[in-house]
Amino acid sequence: MTETNPRKRVVVAGGGTAGWLAATALVRQLGPLVDVTLVESDEIGTVGVGESTIPTIRTFHSFAGIEEDAFVRATGATFKLGISFENWRRDGDHYFHSFGSVGRSVFLADFQHFWLEARAQGFGGSFGDYSFELRAARENRFTNDPEAGLAYAYHLDATAYARFLRGLAEPAGVRRVEGRIAAVERDGEGGDITALTLASGARIEGDFFIDCTGFRALLIEGALETGFEDWSHWLPTDSALAVQTELVGPPAPYTRAIAHRAGWRWRIPLQHRMGNGFVFSSAQMSEDEARAQFAADLEGAPLFEPRLLRYTTGMRRQAWHRNCLALGLAAGFVEPLESTSIHLVMIAITRFIRGFPFARECAALADRFNAQSRAEWEHVRDFVILHYYLNQRDGTFWPGRAAMNIPDTLAARIALFRQSAAAYQDQDDLFRIDSWAQVLFGQGVEPASWHRIARTLPPEQLRRALADLDAGLAARVARLPTQAAFLGARYAPSPAAAAG
Numbered sequence: 001m002t003e004t005n006p007r008k009r010v011v012v013a014g015g016g017t018a019g020w021l022a023a024t025a026l027v028r029q030l031g032p033l034v035d036v037t038l039v040e041s042d043e044i045g046t047v048g049v050g051e052s053t054i055p056t057i058r059t060f061h062s063f064a065g066i067e068e069d070a071f072v073r074a075t076g077a078t079f080k081l082g083i084s085f086e087n088w089r090r091d092g093d094h095y096f097h098s099f100g101s102v103g104r105s106v107f108l109a110d111f112q113h114f115w116l117e118a119r120a121q122g123f124g125g126s127f128g129d130y131s132f133e134l135r136a137a138r139e140n141r142f143t144n145d146p147e148a149g150l151a152y153a154y155h156l157d158a159t160a161y162a163r164f165l166r167g168l169a170e171p172a173g174v175r176r177v178e179g180r181i182a183a184v185e186r187d188g189e190g191g192d193i194t195a196l197t198l199a200s201g202a203r204i205e206g207d208f209f210i211d212c213t214g215f216r217a218l219l220i221e222g223a224l225e226t227g228f229e230d231w232s233h234w235l236p237t238d239s240a241l242a243v244q245t246e247l248v249g250p251p252a253p254y255t256r257a258i259a260h261r262a263g264w265r266w267r268i269p270l271q272h273r274m275g276n277g278f279v280f281s282s283a284q285m286s287e288d289e290a291r292a293q294f295a296a297d298l299e300g301a302p303l304f305e306p307r308l309l310r311y312t313t314g315m316r317r318q319a320w321h322r323n324c325l326a327l328g329l330a331a332g333f334v335e336p337l338e339s340t341s342i343h344l345v346m347i348a349i350t351r352f353i354r355g356f357p358f359a360r361e362c363a364a365l366a367d368r369f370n371a372q373s374r375a376e377w378e379h380v381r382d383f384v385i386l387h388y389y390l391n392q393r394d395g396t397f398w399p400g401r402a403a404m405n406i407p408d409t410l411a412a413r414i415a416l417f418r419q420s421a422a423a424y425q426d427q428d429d430l431f432r433i434d435s436w437a438q439v440l441f442g443q444g445v446e447p448a449s450w451h452r453i454a455r456t457l458p459p460e461q462l463r464r465a466l467a468d469l470d471a472g473l474a475a476r477v478a479r480l481p482t483q484a485a486f487l488g489a490r491y492a493p494s495p496a497a498a499a500g
C-alpha cells in the first residue's frame with residue numbers, strides 16, 4: 001500500500017557521536033520530511049573516545065553542512081595527515097600510512113611498480129618519500145589552504161564533538177529527550193519496534209528507530225536479538241585503557257600507533273591536550289600490568305585516572321533489522337587502529353538517507369543496505385588484520401597473529417601483492433591502492449615481481465622522473481607552515497600552538 005503520511009517519526013536512541021551525527025544529518029538533509037527525536041541519558045554518558053578520523057569526515061561534513069572553522073574551534077581539533085606505525089613489524093621498525101597519493105601512477109601501472117624498478121636499479125629512496133602528506137607530517141607541517149592540496153582528516157575531542165553536533169541539530173529541529181530507556185516496545189503482530197519507554201514513565205513513539213546506544217545495543221540486540229558475528233579469533237584485543245594528558249610539545253599532524261607486547265597504544269594530539277590509549281588482549285596481559293605499562297609510557301601529566309573499556313570485535317549480523325538501524329558501537333566494533341569507526345557511522349548515515357524508508361515496507365532497502373554494510377566492514381576488518389598478521393615480533397601474543405588463518409579475501413590480496421606488487425580498490429572499498437601498498441611494504445612484504453613498464457623508459461628517465469617528484473615535493477613542503485603556527489594564526493591560540 002502507498003504511504004500517505006510522508007513525515008516519518010524517527011527516534012534516535014543514544015546521544016554519543018553516532019546519535020548526534022545521525023540526528024544532525026537527518027534533520028539537515030531531510031528537513032520537513034522527518035520528525036527527529038533523540039533520547040540520551042546524562043547518567044549513562046558516552047564512551048568518550050573516538051578521536052582520530054580519516055579524510056571522508058570532510059565529505060560528510062560538507063554533506064551535513066558542517067563548517068570547518070566552527071568545528072575545529074569547538075572540538076579543539078588538530079589536523080591529521082596519516083598514522084605513524086611504530087614497532088609493528090618488529091621492535092624499532094617504523095612506517096607511515098599517509099593520506100593522499102604516493103608518487104604518480106600511469107594508466108598501465110601504479111606508482112609502486114616504478115618505485116620497485118628504481119630500487120632494483122639502486123636508487124629511489126623509500127616509498128614514502130613520494131607522499132606529500134608523509135613528508136609534511138615528518139616536519140610537523142600543515143595548512144588547510146586548498147592551494148597546497150594536502151589530503152587531511154582531524155583529531156577531535158569526542159565529547160566536545162557530540163556537544164557541537166547537538167548545537168547544530170537542536171536549532172534545526174531535533175527534539176532532545178533526556179532520560180534512561182527502560183524498555184523497548186514491539187508490535188505484537190509484526191514485531192517492529194513501536195516505542196521506547198523511559199525510566200520516568202515517558203513513552204516515545206516512532207515509525208523508525210536508530211540504535212545508537214553504544215555497546216549496550218539496546219534495540220538491535222536487546223529487543224530484536226539480531227545476532228553478532230564475532231571476529232575476535234582474528235582480532236583478539238578486547239580491552240583498552242584511555243586517558244588524556246597535558247600536551248608536552250606542539251601537536252603533531254598525525255596519529256601514533258605503537259605496538260607493545262600484547263597490543264598497541266595510541267597518541268592522538270589535540271590543540272589543548274593529548275589523547276592516549278592502550279589496547280591489549282586480556283588473555284595475554286592483566287589489567288594491572290596494562291595500567292603499569294600504560295602509565296610508564298605516558299608523556300604528559302594525566303588529567304584523570306585511565307578508564308578501562310572492554311569490547312568484542314565483530315559486527316551485528318544485520319545493521320538494519322525490521323524498522324531499526326544500528327549505528328556506531330551498537331552496530332559493531334573493529335579496533336581503532338585505522339580510525340575507521342566514525343567513518344563507518346558516516347557512510348552508513350549517508351547510505352541510509354539515500355535509501356530512506358519512506359514507506360512502511362522496507363525489507364528490500366534493508367537487504368541492500370546490509371549487503372553494502374557487510375562489504376565495508378569486512379574490508380576494514382581485513383585491512384586491520386593485515387597489520388597484525390604480517391608481523392615478525394616475538395613473545396606470546398604476536399607469533400600467534402602471524403600464524404593465524406586469515407580471511408580468504410585478505411589472503412588473496414596479500415598473495416597478489418607478493419606475486420606481482422599489484423593492489424586494487426574495488427568500488428565500495430575504503431582503502432586506496434596506496435594505502436594497501438604502504439602497509440604491505442611497511443609490514444615487510446617484498447613482491448617477487450612487478451610490472452616491467454619502467455624498463456621501457458630510456459636509461460636515466462626513471463631516475464630523473466623520481467628525482468623531479470622528490471624535488472617538487474620538497475619545495476611544496478618547504479612552503480607549508482608548521483601545524484602549530486597554522487593553528488595559532490587561524491584558530492584561538494592554545495599554549496601548545498604558541499609554543500610551536
Ligand SMILES: Cc1cc2nc3c(=O)[nH]c(=O)nc-3n(C[C@H](O)[C@H](O)[C@H](O)COP(=O)(O)OP(=O)(O)OC[C@H]3O[C@@H](n4cnc5c(N)ncnc54)[C@H](O)[C@@H]3O)c2cc1C
Pocket residue numbers: 013014015016017018019039040041042044045046047048049050051052053158179180181182212213214215216218240242277309311327328329330336339340341342343345
Ligand atoms: C577504545 C576505543 C577507541 C576508539 N577510537 C576511535 C578512533 O580513534 N576513531 C574512530 O573513528 N572511532 C574510534 N572509536 C569508536 C568511536 O568511539 C565510536 O564509533 C563513536 O564514539 C560512536 O560511539 P556511539 O555513539 O556508538 O556510542 P556511545 O558514545 O557509547 O554513546 C551511546 C549513547 O547511548 C546512550 N545510552 C545508552 N544506554 C542508554 C539508555 N538505557 N537510555 C538512554 N540512553 C542510553 C548513552 O547515554 C550515550 O548517549 C573507538 C572506540 C573505542 C572503544
